[in-house]
Amino acid sequence: MEKDKTNVMRIADSHKIKYNHYCYKNTDAISGVDVAKVLNQKPAQVFKTLVTSARTNEYYVFMIPVAEELDLKKAAKSVNVKSVEMIKQKDLLPLTGYIHGGCSPIGMKKQFKTVIDITAKNFDTIIFSAGKIGYQIEMSLDDLSKIIKFDLYNITKSGEF
Numbered sequence: 001m002e003k004d005k006t007n008v009m010r011i012a013d014s015h016k017i018k019y020n021h022y023c024y025k026n027t028d029a030i031s032g033v034d035v036a037k038v039l040n041q042k043p044a045q046v047f048k049t050l051v052t053s054a055r056t057n058e059y060y061v062f063m064i065p066v067a068e069e070l071d072l073k074k075a076a077k078s079v080n081v082k083s084v085e086m087i088k089q090k091d092l093l094p095l096t097g098y099i100h101g102g103c104s105p106i107g108m109k110k111q112f113k114t115v116i117d118i119t120a121k122n123f124d125t126i127i128f129s130a131g132k133i134g135y136q137i138e139m140s141l142d143d144l145s146k147i148i149k150f151d152l153y154n155i156t157k158s159g160e161f
Contacts, residue, residue, distance in 0.1 A: 008106045008131040020138040032066025043067040047128045049103045052084040061114040068156040078115045078153035104131040114150040
């Protein structure tokens with residue numbers, strides 16, 4: 001099993017945090033919604049990790065449910081900047097150490113200000129990438145807060161202000 005552990009899992013282990021992990025190798029799961037279906041989980045409980053930049057050359061990480069769309073205006077407001085935009089896919093690996101589809105808020109090369117959609121509070125645990133395509137990790141927000149700093153804010157297009 002140890003060889004199947006991702007850095008994210010090793011970091012959680014080093015913080016003595018309990019988590020569940022899921023592996024969905026050899027499936028056609030492309031989108032986060034597909035992943036939620038393969039894992040038999042509610043899409044509202046499975047979160048994707050998005051990386052944005054502001055004109056100030058600062059980067060921000062947002063985690064939202066896989067079926068939702070990031071509201072860039074709400075996202076910018078949540079980090080007190082005028083605007084944010086998604087970074088280019090080719091910039092993700094050099095910036096975070098992760099590839100598209102396997103980006104986790106835990107274990108990035110540098111810790112960026114992170115905001116998780118407020119709906120995460122509706123669940124005892126949330127599921128998100130364990131840092132590698134095909135690997136997901138599940139933990140409580142309380143435990144996640146022992147590894148990274150984050151704020152909760154309404155940042156999706158469907159959410160209310």
